[in-house]
Amino acid sequence: MKPLINAGISPDPAPMSLIGNPALVAVTVIGNISQAIAMKLNTFLFCFLALxxxxxxxxxxxxxxxxxxxxxxxxYYGSGGNAYGAEEYLKNRRVRWSFLDGECQEGTWYPDGDLICFLYDESPNPQCWSFVQSGNGMIAQFENDPASTTLYEVDQSADPLLCLGPKIGV
Structure with a gap:
């Protein structure tokens, strides 16, 4: 077990009335540790709520x-520290999406209240996202299921998206 001083917690010296009573000294030290942990937790919660x-x-x-x-x-978008996909934004609100596998889906986007919704040729269901501008680029939250996917902008380019075309053959 680490000494309290090396753990960054300095207990108050035990009052003279506690000297010679190890149980009371232990309660005092534990109380001080609990207060230190509670203060750190409160600081963390305050910072979390502020963010x-x-x-x-x-x-x-x-x-x-x-x-x-x-x-x-x-x-180019990432999620959870991994590459997720890329989207090319064309004129007239047209888009081209790829999971970076060379296959692309064509579609369009449109506003729906505060959301930006995408409708792709291969899927009849719109996919709606909220976009926030941050200091490091856009952050997108999938609003059809907010618990599922958050994407963040990793890079942007003026180059078109690489699409290999439809699979042909057997």
Whole structure:
């Protein structure tokens, strides 16, 4: 077990009335440790709540902001520290998506309230996302199931997305 001083916790010296009573000294030391842990936890919770409020205070990108930021560019997205996919944003709100496997899906996007929804040729169901501009680029939250996917902008390019075309053959 680490000594308390090396663990970054300095217990108050035991009052003279506690000297000679190991049980009371232990209760005093444990009480001081509990207070130190509680203070650290409170500090963590305060910081967490402050960050949550800041994130909530950030407004979603409007359709105009989204269009201005993305049109004519290809964005590469990550999720959980891994490459996720890329989307090329074309004129007239057309898009081309790939999971970076060389296969691409054509589609369009449109605003729906605060969300940006994508409709791809191969899927009849719209996929709606909220986009927030951060200091490191866009952050996108999948709103059809907010617990499932958060994407973040990893890179952007003026180059078109690489699409190998449909699979042909046997």
């Amino acid at each position: 949550s409020e800041t994130a909530q205070a950030e407004s979603f990108m409007t359709a105009q902001e989204f269009e201005t930021y993305t049109e004519g560019k290809t964005f």
